[in-house]
Amino acid sequence: MTETIDIHAPGVEIKKSCCYFCHQNCGVLAYVKDGEVLKIEGDPTHPTNQGGLCCRGNIALLHLKHPARINHPLKRVGEKGQNQWEKIGWDQAISEIAERLNQIKAESGAEAVATAGGTLRTDDWSRRRFMNLFGSPNGFHNALLCWIPTFMVETAVSGWSPFETDLSTSRVVILWGFNPGASAMPGMRGYSDLQKAGLKLIVVDPRYSETAAHADLWLPLRPGSDTALALAILHTIMFEQLYDQDFVNNWCVGFQELWEHMWQYSPEWAAPLTWLDPNQIREAARMYANNKPGNIQWGCTADQLGRTAGAGMHARALIRAITGNLDRPGGDLMPGPSMAYITDEELEANEWLPEEQKAKQIGSNKYKLTSWPGYQMIADTAKATWGKAPTAEWMCEAHGPSVFKAILTGDPYQVRALIVSATNPVNSYGDAKMTLAALKEVEFLVTCEYWMTPAALYSDYVMPIAGALERPIIHNNYGVTDSLIASQRAIQPLFERHTDYDFWHDLALASGQPPEQWPWDTLEEAFYYVIYPLGLPVASYDEFVENYRFYYPPLEYYKFGEKGFSTPSRRVELKSSILEKLGYPSMPTWIGPAENEIDDPELAREYPLVLTTGGGFMPYHHSEQFNIASVRFLRSDPYFTINPETAKTLGITDGDWCWIETRRGRIKQRANVEPSVDARVIYAQRGWWFPERTATPEEPFGCLESNVNVLSSVDDEHCDPIGGSWANRGLLCKVYKVSYWDKVDATDTTFSIPGSSAEPGVTVMPSDQKLAYEPIPYEPPGAPFEVPEGLVWDENTQIAWDLELGLAYDPESGWLYHPETLVYYDLVTRYAYDPTSEVLIDEATGIRYNLETREPIEGGGADGGGESGADGASAPGADGGGESDSAAGASAPGEDGGGESASAPIDEEGGEAQ
Amino acid sequence: MSHMNNNKLTKHYWVWPIAWYLFLGGLGGGILCLSGLFDLIFRHGIIEAGSEPLAQVGAIFALPVFIGVALLGIGSFLLVFELGQPLVFLRVFISRTAIIKYGACLLVLAMGFGFIYFLFFLPPEWNLFYYDWLWLRDVCCVLMMVFGVGIMVYTGVLLSSMKAKPFWNTPALPVLFTVSALSTASALMALAAGLWPATTFALPHQVEVQHFLVEQLHVIDSVLVIVEIIVLIVYVLMMYGAGNVTARTVAIKWLRGAFAVPFWGGMILVGLFVPFVSYLTGGIMATAVAPVLVLATGLLLRFLIVYSDARRPIPGEERYWSRIPKGDEEFLSAWK
Amino acid sequence: MTRYAMVMDQRRCIGCQSCTVACRTWNDLPDDIIYNPVVSEGVQGVFPDVHATFTPLICMHCDNPPCTICCPCKASQQDEDGIVWVDEAKCMACKVCVNSCPYGARDLSSYDRPLHSFVRKCNFCKDRVREGEQPYCVMTCHQKARIFGDLDDPQSEVSKLVNSLKVERIFPELNTDPHVFYIPDLGGHR
Known part of the structure; x- marks a missing residue:
């Protein structure tokens, strides 16, 4: 009882x-x-x-209170994977780990230390802070599968990614590859309520999901063909003139080029790719464009398509933009980083990571937008707009699968240490067999975990981490909205569990990072620092939680009206200059999914079904909760969904164990026979491992047996060249019943690079692997004027610079000016112009020169040349310089009055970058 | 049937002890009923037969009644054994309305009066005071009949009162169970009367009475067997034709599914028709084989009925429960 | 008089099973006991013209409960406010009530200690309800697909829903008078 x-x-x-x-x-x-x-x-x-x-x-x-929780730091005593441990104290573990990391750093450089994360089950800024101060650029997450590439593409196009949707007055919302009915329950309630009030729901999902069941319009497309659908919708909106003409005219650039480019992507073109009727596509486009305001909700599918993903994200960004739904009431809001509290980015200490280390980030030479090259451009633009940048954690990371490949191949260099924090990489990263091999192989492995996962099993140290109820939590939507919700811990961590922050903080101090970089002893102190600028009368973080709990600034609309969009041109760039500069198509350009029946009919003959994986399903979240018996009881076995027609052909009945096989390997799941998917589609559940099973060193906890990531591909040519996301969806597979004789054999566990179970081992080194398409060499158009000798044209700032003196060239007047003091300088002599006395002054010597002849003026003294530019310089010969408002900057010498044309783009960041 | 099952639709909450209990209860009740009946009829000379007056019945019903009481006792034990909390079985008497409480009372009373009846046949040298109280013996006989019938009917009513179980929920079930109980009781009494332990109680002049009794029981049972065949087939066909999908599903299981072999082969053919023929042919087939087959059939019937406890699924329930772990899965014990 | 009842809005239920898990944790149920499964026949139809309906089940707290009169120990009982519950201290686990319930709302835990199992069932979280709170499954439902209240109070939401919509009940022909009402989903994507 x-x-x-x-x-x-x-x-x-x-x-x-x-x-x-x-x-x-x-x-x-x-x-x-x-x-x-x-x-x-x-x-x-x-x-x-x-x-x-x-x-x-x-x-x-x-x-x-789960009996399998890890409660004390564990130090490996047996061979790797033997599951033999010694319990040691927290401090001892920290100091031993720190010592080893320092040794590896001394021998191979800081970049030989990498960290793998999962998805927001940590305080990631502290990990980033540690890594930046340690000097390694090789932190990574599953971020590339989880909306981050979308964020970056949308930010490149329109300055921010509308994460926050103003649904209250919205009339239509597209849920694109997003099933809140299984993955975002509070959201689903909202949609149900709003739908009752008249909101129309368009759901894009190959499966009749919980959400599709409530759709006003459901588009059951071929898995992986989302990009074709997005292009066709964009096409329809453009060529049926459903776009917002005013917004396009006033706030977008590149419409003409886009018009010419998009002509090819008609609904008829998309029909065979998406398996949809052209009229369905048109109907969706019209429903979205004619019901304004409308939203496209965030969703991760778009990021998980592999090589075809980038163009789709790009097209969706353009759909939002040209319909004028950006930052308007009821539309897709673009709050930018919070000005009211300290953002994660400000805690990350990115400025402490040396440039040469940034350049070593693995994968940044291939997948540029979501690593330092692209992030730097986006962060610079964002800082110019708001003074703050998006978080670098998630948005700017090493390419996870490439790090695992580097562990196995030493290419581009040997990664020797890996700290796994809040992830079960075998189950959550692509190509599980390869990932598992890398975990076995890596020289020094530390895992911060709740449980004994496969990664923890191979670790040298396993650190016990505090979970729910044991830690304070700030929820701020990864820093992409400006609101914040705060929660407190219910109890102090049990046993020797610690928060991730404690781990990184303690490790930082033990490895010799300066204590002044880590001024917060507890997470609560750090969070108090975060909320302090809100200016509320609270003396501690807990007090904030108890009295306020959340901070929601009032919604602001049409913010672009003041500063423009946060892009280089201050407009929505329908032809994206950032993507162009990074070597990607500047406008969305179709490329088929990693494996598809049109590009590769040969493969489709062997693997005739289209596989989709990665969709969330209740009650699990990724690879979590499989060890909570009470939950597991409701879904104890993995099930894949197959259409009854196909099942009948293949002799499969409901509940049968079947193999699902792709080129890379095969897994076992049970058949859920129901007509929720097309007869050509297989939907397999993600995340499955069997933590109740024994920790065998070869394949612990059955972690490959039913794991869909055995089937997914991380080959470079299957990854999205823009964002680096790998292919989870739209892959080709076959399905057959598990027979008594057909046992698991060695090929079911051996890895290969590139992924092909037919050829185990490393057959192509990562650096020799090609991307899906070659980078498009970016030819800077060069200066629109002749650059005078001695000056250097800078593409980013669009300015010709005198690098030595830091002076910018104003082509209108032919003068140089200083971007901060706005003092004008003579192009030939580099003497400063003094508008009060209309002479030139050599600032070094103070000698005054004649404006015309550049001859020294006899008897002239250095009277105030230095202060001449302080209040905004008027150019020599300008008769109305005083009129131009000070914000507009300098009127150029020789210019007769007009402030507008000569106001050179004053970009502080650009100036410093020189 | 102890393997694990968490499927609430196919899980049997009442299992073999209940089947045995229903069988033993019906059998014991039947024996008490028939014994009381014959004892009264014989002693009061209601029928005549042969040379010896049937009134010289003496102790020939002592053994059947003892067996009947014992079987009821075993049945009650199994009923208690089947409880989730056997130690507090006395709680069964708390309610006023529950059928199961009536059943328990009937069992106790039948066993009580059966026992009193049996006491008349304790060795005469014990010289107990009531040996001459024949009216008490009559009362016992009447009450044994009443409570015996009560138990036979009750075992059927217990099941047939359940709206939740379409295959049970019919007034035909008490009829079937009563016929079967009487049939098995006749069989066991015939068996008991014809075998050696019975003769140890019987005086020489009673042997003839006993033979008469056995003959009568054979006739009675051959009739009951035919009636049982008819009732049984009608019962199952009625369920097959019933509007209720679940009842029909179970009936199909009887007619041509998992229960078809025990039903057609085991019960109808071997268990009932063969005894019928055997009773007609007489000899060892009638005295030994037929009663045993009838008894086995009675038990088999209770098992088949008890395991026909299908509940009507609410749409979707079948799919739901079929995917729930059985209970022996590794994860259920891994983290205890 | 108070007569508690529940309404299941199948138009809103998405089959997430939150209520099932919530009930198990709130009531500390053993693994094999499920008070409120959410069942579905799965997706029906021919792709893409398909539909699915989810049916959250729970004790129907019938007005004419077959499970109380059959209880020999008076453990299975109904209170005046309609709540049918089992007094675990009185139960001897004869399981007659389990067999008598047409809705499968009762179960006997096999994981309890030996010789001491008892029949368990939903009791509408009567401890919470009588403190003025909602049953836990109602509170935890993100979708607000479960609505609980006093049917005798004309102002209550359940009363309004039951009286203003065409609600359905499970197996009404059994005359158990179940007090859980279903607002059916028409099915299909609209």
Whole structure:
């Protein structure tokens, strides 16, 4: 008989904690007595969930007290993978790890140390801060599968990615490869409510998902063909003139080029690629464009298509833009980084990572937009607009699969140490067999975990991490919105568990990073620093949580009206200059999915079905919760979905164990026979591993057996050249029943680079692998004028510079000027112009020269030349310089009055970059 | 049937002890009923037969009644054994309305009066005071009949009262169970009367009475067997033709599914028709083989009925429960 | 009088099973006990013209419950506010009530200690409800597909829904008078 727990008993405190099992971070009230959490329930006053909690949220107590949790630092004593450990103290573990990392850094450089993350189950800024101060650019996450490439493409095009949708007055929303019915429960409630009030839902999903079931228009496309659909929708909106003419005319550049480029992508062109009827595509385009304001909600599928992904993201960004839905009431809001509190980026210490280390970031030579080359451009532009940049964690990372390849091949250089934090890479990164091999192979492996995962099993040290209820949490949407929700810990971490912040903080200090870089002893102190600028009367972070809990600035619309969009041209760049400069097509250009029946009919004969993986399903989140028996009880086996027609042909009945095979390998799942997918489509569940099984060193916990990532591809030519995301969806596969004789054999576990189970081992070195398309060499158009001798034309700033003196050239007047002081200088002599006395002054000597003849003026003294430019310089010969408003900058010498044309683009960042 | 099953639709909450209980209860009730009946009829000379007056019945019903009481006792034990909390079985008497409580009372009373009846045949040298109280013996006989019938009917009513179980929920079930109970009781009594332990109680002049009894029981049972065949087939066909999908599904299981062999072969043919023929042919087939087959059939019937406990699925339930772990999965015990 | 009842809005239910898990954790149920499964026949039809419906199940808290009169120990009982519940201290686990429920709402845990199992079922979280709160499955439902309240109160949401919409009940022909009402989903994508 269960004892009744009285949560209203005296001495029971209510803590405002939150769920930590997906990104929603729903509010949780924890009833705590004497350091023990008695019960939890959804927080009815929390803005996200209003009392609701899903399967995952409800298991927090089971998670907290789970007997399989790792509670003490473990140090390996046996061979790798033998599962033999010694419990050691936290400090000892930290100092031993620090020592080893320092040794590797001394021997092979800081870049030989990499860290793998999962998806926001940590305080990632602290990891980034550690890595930046340590000197390694090789941190990475699964970010490339999770919306980050979309963010970067959209930011490149229109200055920010509209994560925040103003649904209250919206009339239509496209849920594109997004199934809130299984992955974002609070969102799904919102859609149901709004739909009742008239919102139209367009759902793009190859499967009749929980969300598709509620759609007003469902587009069941071929998995992986989203890009073709996006292009055809964009085409329809353009050529049926459904776009917002005013917005395009006033706020977009490159419409004419786009018009010419998009002509080819008609719905008829897309029909055979997407398996949709052209009229369905038109209907969707019209429904979206004619119901303004409208939104395209975020969703991760677009990022998981592999090589075809980039153009799709790009096309979607353009669809939002030309319909005028950006930053308008009811549309896609673009808040930019928060001005009110300290953003994650400001905590990351990116400025401390030396340039030469940035250049060593693995994958940044291939996938440029989501690594330093692209991020730098975007961050510079953002800083010029807001003074703040998007977070670098997630947006600017090493290419995960390439790091694993580097571990195995030493190409481009040997990665010797890996710190795995909050991820189970075998199950969550592409090409699981290769990933598993890399984990076995890496010289020094540390894992920060709740559980004994495959990665933890091969580790030298496993560090116990505090989970839900044991840590304070700030939810700020990865820094892409300007709001913030804060939660407190219900209890201090049990046993020797620590937060990730503690781990990185302690490791930083132990490895010799200066203590002044880590001024916050606890996460609460750091979070207090974050919220301090809000200026609220609170003395601690906990007080903020208890009294305020969240910060939502009022919604602001049409912010571009003041500063323009945060792009180099201050307009939405329909022809993206950032992508162009990085060597990518400046306008969305079709390339087929990694494997498809049109480009490769030969392959399609052997693998006739189209596989989609990666979709979330209740009650699991990625590879989590498989060890919570109460949850597992509801879905104890992996199931793939197959259409009854196909199942009949293949002799498969509901519940049969079947092999699903792609070129890279095969896995076992059970058949869920139902007509929710097309007869040509297989939908396989992600994340499956069997933590209850034994930790065999070869394939621990059955981590390959039913793992869809055995099937996915991380070959460079299958990855999206723009964002680097690998191919989870739209792959070709075949399915057949598991027979008694057909046992797991060696080829089911051996890895290969590139992924092909037919050829195990490394057959092509990573650096010899080609991308899906060659970079388009960017030919800078050069200066639109003749650059005088001695000056250097800079493409980024569009300015010809005197690098020695840091002076910019004004082609209108033929003078040089200083971008900060706005003092004009003579092109020939580099003497400063003094507008008060209309003479030239040599600032070094103070000698004055005649303006015309450049002869020294006899008897002239240095009277005030230095201060001449302080209040905005008027150019020599300008008769109305004073009129031009000071913000517009300098009027050029020789110019007769017009302030506008001569106001050179004053870009502080650009200036410093020289 | 102890393997794990968490499928709420196919899970049997009542299993073999209940089947045995229903069988033993019906059998014991039937024996008490028939014994009381014959004892009264014989002693009061209601029928005549042969040279010896049937009134000289003496102790020939002692053994059947003892067996009947014992079987009821075993049945009750199994019923208690089947409880999730056997130690508190006395709680069964708390309710006023529950059928299962009536059943328990009937069992206790039948066993009680059966026991009192049996006491009349304790060795005479014990010289107990009630040996001459023949009215008490009559009362016992009547009450044994009443409670015996009660138990036979009750075992059927217990199941047939369940709206949730379409294959049970019919008034035909108590009829079927009563016929079967009487049939098995006749068989066991015939068996008991014809075998050696019975003769140890019988005085020489009673042997003839006993033979008469056995003959009568054979006739009665051959009729009951035919009736049972008819009731049984009608029952299953009625379920097959019923509007209820679940009842029909179960009936199909009987007629041509998993239960077809035990039903057609085991019960109808071997268990009922063969005994019928055997009773007619007489000899060892009638005295030994037929009763055993009838008894086996009675048990088999209870098993088949108990395991025909399908509940009507709510749409979607079948799919749901078929995907729920059985209970022996590794993950369920990995983190205990 | 108070008569508690629940309405399941199948138009909103998406089959996430949050209520199932929430109930298990809130009530500390053993692994094999499920009070409120969410069942579905799966997607039906011919692709792409398909539909799916989810049916959240729970004890129907019938007005004419077959599971209380059959209980010999008076453990299975109904309160005046309609809540049908099992007093675990009185139960001897004869399982007659389990077999008598047409909705499969009762179960006997096999993971309890030996010789001490008992029948368990949903009790509408009566401890919470009588404190003025919602049953936990109702509170946890993100989709607000479960609505709970007093059917006798004309102002309550359940009363309004039951009286203003065409609601359905499961197996009404059994005359159990179930007090869980379903607002059916028309099915299909619209």
